[in-house]
Amino acid sequence: MLRVIVYLFVPVDVLLTTTWVRAHASVPEELYVPLRIGRLLPLPTPGPWVEVFQVVLVVAALLAAAAAVVDRLPRLTGWLVALLYLEWMVVAMSYGKVDHDRFAFLIALLVLPSVGRAALRSREQSEAAGWALSMIALAVVATYTLAAVAKIRFGGWDWVDGATLTRAVLRRGTGMAEPLLDVPMVLHAAQYGLMVMELAVAPLLLVRWRDPRWGWGLALVFLGFHLMTFALITIIFLPHCIALLSLLPLERAVRPAPCAPA
Amino acid sequence: MLPVAGRRARSAVTVVLALLVLAGTFVGQDDDFPFGPFRMYATRDDPDGLVRSARVEAVDGEGRLRTVDERSTGLKRAEVEGQVDRFVAAPQTLGLLAQAHSRLRPDEPPLVEVRVVERAYVLRDSRPTGEQTETVVARWTAP
Numbered sequence: 001m002l003r004v005i006v007y008l009f010v011p012v013d014v015l016l017t018t019t020w021v022r023a024h025a026s027v028p029e030e031l032y033v034p035l036r037i038g039r040l041l042p043l044p045t046p047g048p049w050v051e052v053f054q055v056v057l058v059v060a061a062l063l064a065a066a067a068a069v070v071d072r073l074p075r076l077t078g079w080l081v082a083l084l085y086l087e088w089m090v091v092a093m094s095y096g097k098v099d100h101d102r103f104a105f106l107i108a109l110l111v112l113p114s115v116g117r118a119a120l121r122s123r124e125q126s127e128a129a130g131w132a133l134s135m136i137a138l139a140v141v142a143t144y145t146l147a148a149v150a151k152i153r154f155g156g157w158d159w160v161d162g163a164t165l166t167r168a169v170l171r172r173g174t175g176m177a178e179p180l181l182d183v184p185m186v187l188h189a190a191q192y193g194l195m196v197m198e199l200a201v202a203p204l205l206l207v208r209w210r211d212p213r214w215g216w217g218l219a220l221v222f223l224g225f226h227l228m229t230f231a232l233i234t235i236i237f238l239p240h241c242i243a244l245l246s247l248l249p250l251e252r253a254v255r256p257a258p259c260a261p262a
Numbered sequence: 263m264l265p266v267a268g269r270r271a272r273s274a275v276t277v278v279l280a281l282l283v284l285a286g287t288f289v290g291q292d293d294d295f296p297f298g299p300f301r302m303y304a305t306r307d308d309p310d311g312l313v314r315s316a317r318v319e320a321v322d323g324e325g326r327l328r329t330v331d332e333r334s335t336g337l338k339r340a341e342v343e344g345q346v347d348r349f350v351a352a353p354q355t356l357g358l359l360a361q362a363h364s365r366l367r368p369d370e371p372p373l374v375e376v377r378v379v380e381r382a383y384v385l386r387d388s389r390p391t392g393e394q395t396e397t398v399v400a401r402w403t404a405p
Contacts, residue, residue: 020332020336020338023332023333023336023337023366024336025336026336026362026365026366027335027336027337027358027362028358028361028362030355030358031337031345031355031358033345035292035293035294035295036293036294036295037295037296089295089296093292093295095337095341095344095345096337096340096341096342096343096344096345097338097340097341097343097344098292098293098295098298099302100298100300100301100302101302102296103283103296103300106296107279111275114272127263127264128264128268131264131272135276135279142283143300146283146284146287146299146300147300147301147302147304149287149288149299150287150299150300150301150304151301151303151304153287153288153299153304154299154301154304154305154306155304155305155306156306158306159304159306161309162306162307162308162309163306163307163308163309163311163313163385163388164303164305164306164307165303166307166309166313166385166388166389166390167303167307167313168303170313170315170383170390171313171315181389181390182389184309184387184388184389187388188388
């Protein structure tokens with residue numbers, strides 16, 4: 001189920017939610033500043049071919065989603081999408097701004113092909129699937145925890161007492177967020193809250209609770225946090241949210257395969 | 263059960279990915295994508311300092327002033343800000359945005375002037391004082 005969602009999200013991402021990547025096809029090549037990965041690998045400079053590449057990527061992702069549904073060739077189609085999407089990311093991030101919203105999603109694309117064949121409605125336990133899901137969950141948690149580390153590295157220990165969220169609201173605040181500028185105490189407290197959430201609460205996502213509903217609830221709280229961020233400063237880590245779904249028991253969303261008669 | 267080779271391969275991949283992302287977080291930069299540090303909003307802003315925000319403004323052939331975004335120049339605000347030093351050092355580079363605009367919006371009159379305008383908000387105790395300044399930091403005009 002997660003595979004279908006992940007692969008179907010690729011066309012959503014490429015065609016709807018990050019349309020600016022395609023616009024790079026029209027940007028003169030002098031403004032292309034390739035990342036290290038783009039300098040190490042012999043990748044072509046983006047140009048009009050990016051528009052064709054977009055179609056290829058979308059078709060590959062739809063094929064991979066279909067492959068996951070009918071349980072045919074999941075590895076081949078999965079690898080193809082992983083490679084094409086990585087190149088799409090080089091096109092996306094090589095113009096002066098790197099986004100940090102899709103590490104876990106990239107890990108998902110990388111590890112999902114290793115699961116191999118697994119019927120959509122199967123309730124069988126598989127070590128291969130277990131490894132893939134654990135990797136995605138670890139990547140989700142790493143994104144939060146290492147983001148806190150980065151705040152300490154770049155902002156210093158007094159990041160929490162800075163005015164970073166004031167900057168965020170001034171630059172991108174929605175009508176809902178602007179009143180917060182008059183109560184800096186709330187934004188100041190939110191900086192402490194963020195740090196605690198990233199450092200202390202996120203690792204709890206990895207805990208195997210005696211009652212699994214605790215873990216699911218926690219995952220939903222984090223999804224809620226991303227929705228709130230979107231409402232306040234119109235930034236949403238959508239690919240990350242898709243990876244976050246790996247913590248929910250998605251296999252329950254489809255009816256189990258009927259048991260073979262004994 | 264996974265075969266031994268499969269287990270070894272997965273363990274190796276796990277260790278390599280973990281080392282890469284840890285290295286990226288502690289000593290890496292954005293350039294090391296996808297293993298660079300997760301530095302969204304990681305810099306600290308001085309509660310009594312300035313908050314800067316850049317935008318691209320353009321004047322088209324009919325003399326109209328326009329604020330342009332990635333849909334008409336192909337670069338987002340954050341990307342313009344990421345390369346702003348280049349635009350300031352060599353303002354003729356802004357002409358490239360006019361070129362991109364002609365490709366993306368062939369039906370619109372071409373841009374004859376492109377400028378990067380930086381707005382600075384003054385903060386006091388993390389609260390905007392209402393005082394703000396605007397400066398043109400780079401300007402290109404069609405030859």
